[in-house]
Every structure is written in C-alpha cells, then in structure tokens.
Amino acid sequence: MNDVVVNVEKVSKKFCKNLRRSMYYGATDVIRSMIGIGTKTNVLRADEFWAADDVSFELKRGKSLGIIGVNGSGKSTLLRLLNGIYQPDKGRIKIQGRVGALISLGAGFHPLMTGRENIFLNASILGMRKDEIKRRFDEIVDFAEIGDFLDAPVKTYSSGMYVRLGFAIAIHAEPDILLVDEVLAVGDANFQKKCFERILDIIKNGTAVIFVSHSMTTVERLCTECILMKHGKQVFWGNTRECVQRYFHEIGQDNLLKSLQPQTVGIGDVVFSDVYVYQEGCDRNNPNIEFGKNIIIEFNYKFSKKESNNNQFRVTIRTFEGRDVQKFLFQESSFIDNVVYPNEKIIAFKKEGTARIKVLQPRLFPQTFRLDVAAAPLDIDVHLGGVANARIFNIIHPSTDKMYLEYGNMGVNEFDYSVEVN
C-alpha cells in the first residue's frame, strides 16, 4: 500500500474581501454551473485574494506535519481544505483513508442531553458508525474521566469535563489522518499530558497527523516536519527545527529576538560574566548540543560584598517561549536547619570565582532553549544579581528526520547534575 496518505499538489483557495461582491460571485458561480458553463476558478476577480496560494506537500502514514505561521497566513484555510470543508480553486488534494479532526471539541453537543447520549451524537457527526461507537464507548468514557457524570446532562459539566469528553470522542474515531487545530491546551496539566501521549501513540500506530499551532514547543515536540505559511504562501516545507527558526525569524525581528537579548536583573550586588552552555568535550562557543550528551553550564561570578553565607545560585533552563524546564539551585547553607530540598545542593562559594554545572545526559528534546543565571539570598526575596537570557542554546539530533517523539516528556524527571564552584 502506498505510504503517502496526504498529497497536496499546488493547491490554492481564493476568497472575496467584499461581502456584496462575494454574494454576487457565489450566485453567478452556482447559476453558471447549474446551466453547465463552469467558472474559471484559477483567476482572481475584483476584490478576490488567495487565502492559500500554491501549497504543495505530502505526508506519509506515521508522520506528523506542523503548519505554522502568523494569524491570517492561511493555516486554517489549509486545514479546512484538507478536511474537505472548502473546495480548492486550483490544484488537487488526494487523501487516502479516514480523516479525523480535533478541531472544535464537542461540536454539536446538546446541553440537555446526557454525556452518554452526546457521545453517540458527537461520534456520529465525526463519522463513526454505530458499532464502532459501541465498541469504543467504554474507552471514551475512561479517557474522558467523567465518571458519575456520564448520565447527567452535559450542561451540568464543568468546562474541563466538556472539552475532555469532546477530546475523548474525537481521538477515539481512529482516523488514518488526524487534523489538529490548537486544541492541545485543553483541561488541566494532567489531561494535557494524557492528550499528548495519546497523540504520540496514534502517530506511532501509523496515523498521519497534521497540526496547526502557535505553540512552537508543541510543534517541535510533535512534528517530524513542518510548513511555514506567510500571506497564504508556503514559504518553507521541511525540517521542523529549521522551520520554527524561520518562523521566529519572521515574527521575531522586533519583539521576540529583542526579548532574548541578555538582560541584567537584580540590584547589582552580584555580577555574572562569561556564561557558557556547551556539550561536554566540545568548543564552549558552539551553542549546538547533541541530544543525550552531557551539558556543561559555566559562568563567572563576583559578589561586590559578601557578608553572609546564605546565598543561592539559581540557574534556569527555559524553552524558547519562556517556560521553565529545569532549575538548578545550589547554595552555601540550608535554609531551614539542615533540610536540603531534593533539587538543591550545598556548596561553598568564594567572593568571586567560577561555577561549573555538569548535567548528565538530560532528556531535553531537540529545540532551542535559553538559560538564566541569578543569585539571591535565601531569606529575602530579592535578586542580588543575574542575567536573563544569558545564553541561547540548541539541542540537536544528528539525524534530523528521526522522530522527536521518542524523547519523552521534558521536565518530568529531575536532571542528574553535579556542581563545582571555585
């Protein structure tokens, strides 16, 4: 069987900016096709524009494709074309297998009907047959974690339960191609994790997944390849990392990259310099670190006055978008009696010197990260000094087409590390 399940060839879709004209065009198009004279769809009439313009790509089973771009770049149009909601005006889309959509969770739910009734209703809207729904019913209920509420009207549900049920139904439709539009941010952290894992499973089982997302973290975690859209045009198709970097480049010229410039924080009692993050045994100026290798974090520090010995260094790895991944805390003494928190280490500092952290084979998946360093007294909530975005570094994988999915969840396990301070 052919492995390519989605084949998009030079597909374009046009829309009309002017409501009155769009009504007029719609009417003439339908009347013309009624009497058998087709309309040329491949040329623009007054007030029309290409919402998707000459898009081509293909996707194999078991692969995942991200579609990224700023608002209005044509992502949703593309998704609707793939879903068959819009008909292309140029080009050709070929889809092999059943298409599922995680687009609007709980679409068509009736608030007065029970969860049970709504499962049957929603699943049938999503194209499941009666026997399929019956077969997966228990799984859906389990996954949604709605428990006793199964036979209560969905209007009594919390909003979390509502989307959980919607997600559970959609994900159990067992599609060959799954279209996902920005819905992974539903429910609480636990449920989000579950959704992620479920989607990873689905990809492993051979479903092709297409994501539309503004969360680059999600895209980098889930997508083996990526498309960057700009003004309806596909400006890049290929490796996710490169695509995401291009995206940041596009949107970031003024705001994001600026925010990633090193920024001094705190009252200036401690000054940091020469911050480096690099792969053990490699050049410390090289910001690219191979996945799974030991990471060295190094910096010089200088206290302008150092009277007490209750200071703490806080080194934080964050995602490109700013989410904390891992904090390394090490300090001169324990804060309360002799209690040492699991993620803290006790180590003596001088007034100035060099600190060196060795992170042992961290489970950081390929992405761009930033590093913050700071120093603070244990008992007062003030930064003595520090640098945000002191260093930007990349985790890379030697074979880029390898799925990023296998890297597991970041930040779930604490990293193993050792510290020396001179």
Place this chain on the structure above:
Amino acid sequence: MNESTRQDPRNTIMIYEPNQRANLGLMRSWVFMFSNLINSRYLTWQLFKRDFISGYKQSFFGIFWIFISPLIGVLSWVFMNYTGILNPGDVGVPYPVYVLVGSIIWGLFISIYTATAGSLSLGGQLILQINFSHEALVAQQIAQTGANFVVNLLLISLVLFIFGIAPSWKAIFFPLTLIPIFLIGTGIGLVIAVITVVVQDFNKLVSAGLGFLMFLTPVIYAPKFQNKIIQNVVKWNPMSYLIVGARDIILYGRIENMAGYFYSCLLAIVVFMLSWRFFFLSEYKIAEKL
C-alpha cells in the same frame, strides 16, 4: 469526494479538485447524494433524537404543542365561518373537518419547506468545523416534520371519528399523495436554504409569500366559485391540485382532476430534482459564506 465505498475507510481515496461537483453529471450527482443520505442515516437519527426529544425536555405541554397550533388555526377559521365572515362554499362535509384536514396537509407542506430552508443556517457552525454529509441536516429536519405529522394524523382520525365520517377505502392512497407535497416543499426549501446562508432575509420573504399562497389554494374554502380571477389562479396553481388531491382522497375517496394532479406531481418531481442538483453544486459555497 468519496469516490469509492465507505465500507473500508482505509482504502477510501478522496480527491478534492476545483469544480469537482459541477463536472459530475446530473444523474451521478443524484446517485451521489442519495448514497450520502443512506450512509448518514445513523447520523440523521442521532440529530433527529437531539432535536426532537430534547426539544420537549424543557417544555410543559411537551408533545401537545404539535396539536395546539393546527387546532388554534382551525378554531379561527371555524369562528369566521360561524359568524358568516367566511363563506367557503359547499364542501360536502362539516366545515371544521374540512378545514382541519386541509390545514394539516397545508401545514405539512409549509413545515417541510421551513425545516429544509432553515437546516443549513441551523447547522452553521458545525458545517464550518466538521466535514459531514449536510444531507443529514436536511433529512433530520424533514424527519422532525414527519414525526409531527404522524401525531397530527391521529388528530385527523379522532376528528373524523367524532363527526362520524368514515373515509373510503381509497384513503389508503393518502400516504402516496403526500410524496409530491414533500417533494415540492423540500425542493423550494433546498434552494432557499442555500440562499438564506448568503442573504439572510430571503427566507422571510418566501415564508410570507407562501403564507399568501395558502389563500390562492383551496385550503379553507371549496375549489368551486364564481370569481373568474380566483378560478384562474387556482387553476394554474400546482399546489391546488396537490393539496386538494391529498385532502379529497381522505374525505371523499377520489381525486377529481386527475390530469391536473398528474402534471402537478410531475412538476413537483422536476422542481425537487433540480433543486437537489442546485443544493449539491452550491454546498461548498455554503461553508465559504458562513
């Protein structure tokens, strides 16, 4: 389009191309839509349940709403007849029975039209979000009216019984006479459904027009009268034959003007087929305009 069967979704190959539907022949488009209808019968049933059952969940009178509106309608005609304002001519049966049967049949036509015409706007958001057979939306709306009509049939039988009118055995053809009414109601409705998505006030205009059409159709009066103009209007109004035919088969066990009835049925079929084709061609445009 779903070119192959739905039985094994893994082997289903869907191709989306420009003007795909227009390039599909007249005959094939009907076959296509018909198979869509068959394939989505479970969805239709689910949508039907959603709207029918839950429609009455938060109501006090519940299912009695179905009776209430035709009864009130009949009451007003009977009142006007009783006071002498309305002279329906010789109808051969008690006037309340005549007007009840007529207005229930006319009501079926109107509610099939209304249901079909509103189906797409009602399904609005859903159409934009999920790809499913829109035929199911139309079918479930018609099923709603069908269910209401069955309840009304009970009302008709009750009234016939009370007035001691025994219908002739030919009344068993009554369900057949509903088919052309269904076809023409759906036919007009499908076109308006599409247009309403684009121009929202169109539906209101047609509804008002159909309200007036009732007076040009012998629903509340007998089809014999002196005025030449009305005579001509009724003669050229296909609804006259369809409504009168269905009513007469119950009340008198005959259809008077067989030729007129036949041509009207033919017209209903043509209207239905063409508007189905129209619906089929413009379905994609709907999502873009929503």
